[in-house]
Amino acid sequence: MEEPKASRRDLTKAQNREVILTAARSVFAQMGFAKATVRDVIRATPLASGTFYNYFKSKEEVYQALRDEAALAIRPTLRQARLAAETQEEFLSSGFRTFFAFLQSRQDEGAVAEASRFRMDSPEVLAGFAELREDLEKAIARGVFAPVDAGLLTSCIVGMAFELAQQVKAGREVEDATRFATALVLGGINAAA
Amino acid sequence: MEEPKASRRDLTKAQNREVILTAARSVFAQMGFAKATVRDVIRATPLASGTFYNYFKSKEEVYQALRDEAALAIRPTLRQARLAAETQEEFLSSGFRTFFAFLQSRQDEGAVAEASRFRMDSPEVLAGFAELREDLEKAIARGVFAPVDAGLLTSCIVGMAFELAQQVKAGREVEDATRFATALVLGGINAAA
DNA sequence: GACGTTCGTGACGCCGCGTCAATTTCTCTT
DNA sequence: AAGAGAAATTGACGCGGCGTCACGAACGTC
Known part of the structure; x- marks a missing residue:
């Protein structure tokens, strides 16, 4: 105990x-x-x-702790959504939507008034990427996803998500971004298979 | 004069x-x-x-100057490749390939031994994004590209490119990353149309 | 060659950094 | 309840980087 x-x-x-x-x-x-x-x-x-x-130990470590906190807050939700998905479409759209909505709700804090755009991935964020990759591999094994290179696909999804997040912060609708990203990846995967 | x-x-x-x-x-x-x-x-x-x-004025300004330098070095090559493209496939693959090869050739400098991953976009880099968007719009107008939201597609391509660049730096073949990214976007666009 | 301008120089005051001995606060034992 | 020991807090301290500025040297101009 x-x-x-x-x-x-x-x-x-x-x-x-x-x-x-x-x-x-x-x-x-x-x-x-x-x-x-x-x-x-x-x-x-x-x-x-x-x-x-x-x-x-430093200012950077505090920043990491804040990022880790955010990553740990959203990761369970993302995991659950992805594991529950029974179609590729569901897997992707629920993931993107959850992510965009989460960032939008925390827009204020993340809006660190920096001179130029800047991004720093803490360990927990990177662990979140690894989780996405695992979920992708599981989904492929389950037959929900077409068999593609999970590593490369993870990078593509992550990159798209973070870049589109900028647009969401700039005023784009969460649903627009979600729909676009989902359609793109979905179409791409199906075309590859 | x-x-x-x-x-x-x-x-x-x-x-x-x-x-x-x-x-x-x-x-x-x-x-x-x-x-x-x-x-x-x-x-x-x-x-x-x-x-x-x-x-x-500061260390940051020097860093920006270095990024700007790199951005200005690759942008004409990218532009030319995209403007010469007569198919979607060509537009995408030549863009991705040029970008990955460029970063790989400068791997040493960019490999700033940082604690965690970190990215900062200088004005010239952002201008490069704007150029991509313009070229996409032109390509759509020319009928080479299917009509999609250029802003969102730009974000997706940029995000994928930067994230996949990490994999290239980690040892992935340029051609692998290029093929994957091209196929994904290509398939996604065609599916949307 | 002399004048005015621009640029390189390094010492200066200021401030943030990370440390550490002294002190306070808490815990555990009797 | 008291006291010893451990743990955490405090702020002063030395160190070094920051950005500035008065000075002198180098340069362009006539």
Whole structure:
């Protein structure tokens, strides 16, 4: 039995971590990740500067933690949608739709006011790519998907998804992007088979 | 007549700029963009620290200049290949092939040893996206391409290209990636029409 | 060759970085 | 309840990078 033993220590520890992450979200959104400093984050907090380093090694690690958080939040939903799919169309459209809707709902935080476009994939995000690949392979094995190179297809889907996400953030309808991406991949796969 | 007037001043100015860019390429490749500092770059140069700021405002601006350089180097080739294309297949495959081969030939510099994956699009790169879109629209107008939403298709192609580029850098054959991407888009478009 | 302009130089003040000894806060034992 | 020990917080500190600027050298012009 893993007794959580929610001692006072463990509690404030979790709290402090969350306080820092929340402050970082706000600071990054406000002044942009590039310009923000560890000091800016900690100043938006009642904690002392040294305390920051008890929780994170750097600004980058905080950013990763935020990305990881988002990735872990959406991955189960994506998995479920894909595993439940009984057709290629369903597999693709539910995946794209879930992804776009998720990003749109968090538009505000992700909208880090950067000078130029910029993307950084944290380990959990990469793990999400691996999950998509696994799901694709399973779907192929189940006969739901035509047999194609899962690695290359994963890259294509991921690339399309992230790039189309920009358009969604710029005002495109989630359904438009979903329909287009789904049709493209679907048609391409069927043509290849 | 734009007289270049290659005076001594203009010459050393161009030289210095190139010296800094070359040093930056090397420094970024060696220690990674994130860890590198303006001082590191200028130290890899016979110039003084203050001189750097006569040419660039920051480390980021140097990085952008490098990206811009690459984008400007490949864009004419891409344009030409696309404009000469008389079939959808040709339009897509020559574009993908050119892009992948180009990146592979510069693998060393782009291989900035970063902690996690990271991408930043400079203005000239974005302009390249706009060019692709224009060429797609022209091709549609010419009747070479089926009529689809050029904006969404641009995003899909761009996303796929950049993501597949990762695989090429990881050892995938250029031809494999080219064939796959071409077939996918081609099939998708034809299915949509 | 003399004047005006442009550019390279490096020292300077400022600030963020990551550390660490001192201190406070919590936990566990008796 | 008290006290010892462990763990976490604090902020001051030294280090180094940042961007600037007054100075002098190099250059173009007449």
